[in-house]
Amino acid sequence: MSDSNAQFTIHFWGVRGSIPCPGAETVRYGGNTSCIEMRVNGERLIFDGGTGLRELGQCLLDEGQPIQASMFFTHSHWDHIQGFPFFVPAFLPSNQFEVYGVISPNGATIEQRLNDQMLHPNFPVPLQIMQAQLKFCDISVGETVAIGDINIINALLNHPGEAVGYRVEWNGIAAAYITDTEHFPDRLDENVLYLAQNADVMIYDCTYTDAEYHSESSSKVGWGHSTWQEAVKLAKAANVKKLVVFHHDPLHDDDFMDDIGRKTAAEFPNSIVAREGMVLDLAEFKALELASR
Template sequence: MNDKLRIKFWGVRGSYPAPGAGTIRYGGNTSCVEISAGGRTIILDAGTGIIPLGRELMQRKRPLELMLLFSHLHHDHTQGFPFFIPAYVPNTDLHIFGPGGTPETVKHVLEHNQSAETFPLSLRDMASTKQIESVRESQVIVWDEENVRVVGSDSGLSSEAVVIRIHKSYAHPGGVYVYRISWRGKSVVYATDTEGYVGMDRKLVAFARDADVLIHDAQYSEEHYRGMLAGFPSTQGYGHSTAMMAAEVAASAETGELVLFHHDPAYPDDWVAAQEAAAKNLFPDSCAAFEGMEIALSQRELDRMDVKYVKND
């Protein structure tokens, strides 16, 4: 069994896809991150980045068992799911979790997204075996040698279990789940679509404490956020952070590395690079996510993989 927890970024933009010459370096697909832990594959969000990920997974030519975690159910985090090829394959097992007021909320949203009025193929037409469940913040998702299940606590679990804890952020309209994925003493926190405000989200800081990697929303520059950028209105209250807000959380939580995520689709590559530079001033171990970027964690040491921009044909 591979002893490394690996992270790969397939979509790093927010709001809507942004293809074009100005987004070549960081990529234009919307949110999708792949986590590999002990042979298990966990997918965070199903923006358009899940489409090339699905093609890559099909190259493995074996039955697939996958977990998909939705941070929330806004369109830019679900829009790639109808085009996710493994979901149409009968020998694929999909465990799908996300937020909702009832256990059926995620399923109902996915069904609506693929209703006859909006898409030619329904959720039922996807031939994979699907477990779809809305979970609560107080619950823990466990994937161990036996199965995938939702439990009330993380006590008494195998050291080989992948354990996923949940923190609900209320800074984004409708609320967003922040996930902490842990395996063999290594942990990754995925905090997209959250807004720092003044003084940070102290509950998020506590939730992310000592994480090896913090993936944090950093959609806007400080000038854009405060309405001081020509041509752009203030975005305070929109539920998204700046690079400095993300860096403040990483510094306060003493995380190993900060990955800036959910870049504004209007920002060309040089603007995203400027966000990265700003974050480094406060938290030196910061980087801006780009499509194809990989990070490997082993023995609580972080090794940046030598991966450049990967074009997904």
């Protein structure tokens, strides 16, 4: 973990939705499912535990022990938790993790949901074999979690079975992580606007294109995901400084993602398509912004 007192970086470890899709046609953008890491003022925040979490775990092991981090889950669909059983740092007793999640509509806690996916016959060993110090923390929708002088805010998203998005604030910098949400046909989502308002970066669920979403033969309406066109509308309305296209459909190969990147940038110039391994330095962005005033 960095000792920098002015650090706010976002590291992308998994950028896909639904299911991992490794292969020659996805090598440039990556095939792992959702997992991002924020390093903020010496703290490590991990959002979602898709298969990208395994990659993050290997990187953490290379940095040495002990490891301390806070993990925040948006919800517990497979593509957001399936990397957790393969997160090697959680098996080592020298490490500490605080794990946050909103209680699901059926009353299940994040601990119960992570435990259930590791029960026989789904997995060979139970969650209890993990030897790290795991502290599970249930949070309410709308609750703010304070870690030092960092505030992590959540709001409910429009997704089957419910999900939450997060906003991380520190030292005048804000990043919004808004994935697994479906836009409304007649209005912009107030919760999304709340999380994204004046954010330095908005990471947004752009699983589909408008054409795919409204397809007469295979409509995606009601599936719980949004489009890059809706992301542009939200970014403009919320005065977002940088838009990150995220949660790529597994059927979208590298060339398809290149095309989405070009079209998104034409509508919102300060935008980028998330790639595995990509790092954004928000503290640097903020310093450049202040210097240009």
